[in-house]
Amino acid sequence: MDSTAIPSLGARDYKSDLKPVWCPGCGHFAVLSALTRTLAFLALPKHRIAVISGIGCSSRLPAYLDCYGFHGLHGRALPLATGLKAARPDLTVIVTGGDGDGFSIGGNHFLHACRRNLDLTYIVMDNQVYGMTKGQASPTTRPDWRRSRLTPEGTGMQRFKPAAIALAAGAGFIARGFAGDPNGLSHLLAQAIEYPGFAFVQVLSPCQTFRPESREWKTRVHPCAGAPARDPATAAQLMLTDDGMALGLLYAQVLPPFESQPRLEGDDLAAIEAEFAL
């Protein structure tokens, strides 16, 4: 690996010169910082990292890094990253996005990425709202939240439970971090990137503009007691009964990684074409 050949980099070296479009005080800033610190800590060569995202405030993140990136379609970051990682297993592929992007429009891909267990790190900046489209309810919004003109009576729908759903879909690494705890978050991200499979990190990342009340999250978060669970039954118990504010590595188990067919270089097209000859 050429990682030894490069001079050691600081967190700032991983940042691009673009200024984020985010509102002052947006939780996503802290996620960006935690991520650059993690990349520096892991001493990953910048050109070997690709950060893939969908659409949303949170999905703007790749352009703020000096790595390879792809700012794709709303909800489709995971499949794009899947194609990239499957074709280029040598790269470190990180996926970033929001709760609307990942759990609503991209919900199906979330399930199947958990099942497929490619070596990806999936960071969801969960602010319980659609920031970019100006404040509609997301799947993680409480059913009685009435501040959106689109759902003035609330959604009336149960909240999506990202961790429990990831567990049920077969993910082997499930963590929850908080934008207001950058050190803890960096630590989780480092573990997630090093995990040899699909690692899901839900980051509570407050939206200052459309969910100002989430400022009080800092008083409600707490370390997850009993975590990490090592078996799915314990993990399910923990994730289905928690208040959604328990932080830490919730579940970790090494599962067989995604195996495509073994690839054998060496055969040539002529051998395949010969099948058609009479």
Added chain:
Amino acid sequence: MVPPVVALVFSDVAGIASTSVGRTGARDGIRPGASPIPRPSVQTNSELADRPHTRRDPLPIRHERPLALAVTGSGGNGALTAGMILLAAVARAGLYGLLTRSAGPQIRGGESAAMLRFGPEPLACIGDRIDLLLALDWANHLRFSEELPLARTSLVLADPAAGTLPPVIAASGAALHPIALRAAARRYCDGRTNMVAVGVVGAVAGLPLAALLQGAAESLAPKGEAIVTAATACIRAGFAVVHGEATVTAAEASCPPAALARWNISGNEAAGLGALRGGVRFVAAYPITPASDLLEWLAPRLPRLGGLLIQAEDELAAINMVIGSSFGGVPALTATSGPGLSLMSEGLGLAVASETPIVVANVMRGGPSTGIPTKSEQADLDLALYGLHGDAPHLVLAPLDIADCAFTFDWATRLTERLQVPAIVLSDQALGQARAICDPPPAAPALAGRERAVPGAGGYARYAASIDGVSPMAVPGEPGHMYTAEGLEHNARGTPSSMAADHCRQLDKRWHKLVAHNYGPTWADIDGCLDSHPAALLTGAAPGGLCLITWGSSRGAVVEAAERLRRDGWLVRVIALRLLAPLQQAALRAAIAGAGAVLVVELNHRGQLFRYLHAQEVLPTTARVLAHPGPLPLRPAEIIAAVQALEDAPVA
């Protein structure tokens, strides 16, 4: 011992007048000089009905070429397997062949028909009628009888034990001949009726026994030796029903199968091969008829070339996966049909905006919605041309026959890599699920591959303007030019921008790179040349001549109609478009220039190509269209009829 030939009792159809059925049957007489196919000297059904008793007349052997035969059945009784064997036999007899199939919506064991046309010249069209029909049984025959037009010259073989003769057969006026298939099968070989049928049909179609046996050995080899041995016995038994035992041995000795540099390939296999030739090494897709067998062919072969295939959770995932792979530098393809292409629209737009090369195969079927999943139609041209939001220039191509699937997919892959753009390739069920004995398809013209970013350029601008509109593309893993591929409108460096100037510059760039490219002569096949051959163009469309314009799989019927019209003294030019977008307007206008009449021919309801060409201002106002929807294919006779119906049709 020759098993006794048992009589058919046609009491249920006695008295029905012998009239032609089906569109093409009705138009049998449009060509002056009548059919070259001699009437066989067997009794028609009405004659048989007069004499409903055991007959031992010899079966007439059909030596005319091309000859179209069909084996039909239901309940999984092996009509399609019989068709595969007969195709392989035709190849061994040194002939070309085209095998199409008709299957109903049943998952297993519904009605099915194998239709094989063969002759000494390459075939890209199923012709106007079935000359020889063997029914394994008559259950469900009505469901596809309209796909099997019979003429009075046709010969129908059926086992009296196969059930009641459908009135549509009797009404066709075709000659009927009873064949004791089941008895022969029971007697010789534990009831493999379809294999006996191969022997019977092969013999009546004038194919050598050795070719039939070798065809069976090749086609059934994967099923094991026991199956091949049993099939051999059945085929001999069937052959003996027609020729008698003695001939079997003589025929066997007399035909050493020819070793020929020809291929036996389906359209979907050829498409897969073309993609591999063009460099595709990653495929992601969601199963859908009739594209699945393209994917199933690729799945075990990609790893042999260092590639891989992923079964995606849906088409939204599939298209984004291939974009991801291509972004990573590995050329990629997804394959689907109409419903899936609809789901891929947004992803295609992302590939356009981010300038990521991908190939999207659309093996078309009847639409809209779930439509007619098992049957062909050319009705997705509008979607392929116009289905993306925003101004989103991209490539649209269509292969013109089975072998051309290899050429066109190869070319499409090379074009996408060269131009950093998505290509939609419109194959269809009629090509994809048909097989041909054909000459090996040529490779696509070599093109400069993907332009890569050069190290050390400094300040890498992924979307920088350039003379040809193509900008160097860095690939993750290369130091020095990290960038973020962008689906938002952006400036040259890829930074999101909503400024008018940036939008305009990038729109121009993405359009310019497509129209500035020199596509060479392969944008169309003119008068049967692989390309729009300049020598052919020099002559121009003969003044006052007829110009037939078509695309995709309809080319075969149009070319055959043109050949017949020429024999009758017409001056005809056929232009079959392989590259539909960007349309080569100037070249197309030049190829049409001087024509006295223009007819556009395609398989959809309202003439999608016709309207497109009008919008692009390449057609004279007098141009007409022959368009009809699937699932029935276009046939030469109806094209000839449409030509003859053209007002003021010029005759040279």
